[in-house]
Amino acid sequence: ASPLVAVQKQIVRVEVKAGENLNKQQISHTVINKVYEELRRQGLSAEVKMYWREQSDGEVLQRAANSSNSSQSCS
Numbered sequence: 001a002s003p004l005v006a007v008q009k010q011i012v013r014v015e016v017k018a019g020e021n022l023n024k025q026q027i028s029h030t031v032i033n034k035v036y037e038e039l040r041r042q043g044l045s046a047e048v049k050m051y052w053r054e055q056s057d058g059e060v061l062q063r064a065a066n067s068s069n070s071s072q073s074c075s
Helices: 024-041
Strands: 016-018 072-074
Touching: 016 024
Parallel strands: none
Antiparallel strands: 016 072
16 A cells, blocks of 8 residues: 655745736746745755646736736736
8 A cells, every 4th residue: 555645735826016028937937936945945845846827718927907007917
């Protein structure tokens, strides 16, 4: 018999403020790396699998509905 493994699933909502030149792929890569680095810094020793949850339209990041022209926001 194989040993039981505890699995924990955590969903985090992130809001990023970005200028007009919004590179969603670069932002998503940077954010997930920063989260991973912070978890490791806080002593996380277990293997962690992180990924973005894709929206129904295939996008990972989307512009916030209430963003102004001078400051764009993704969540």
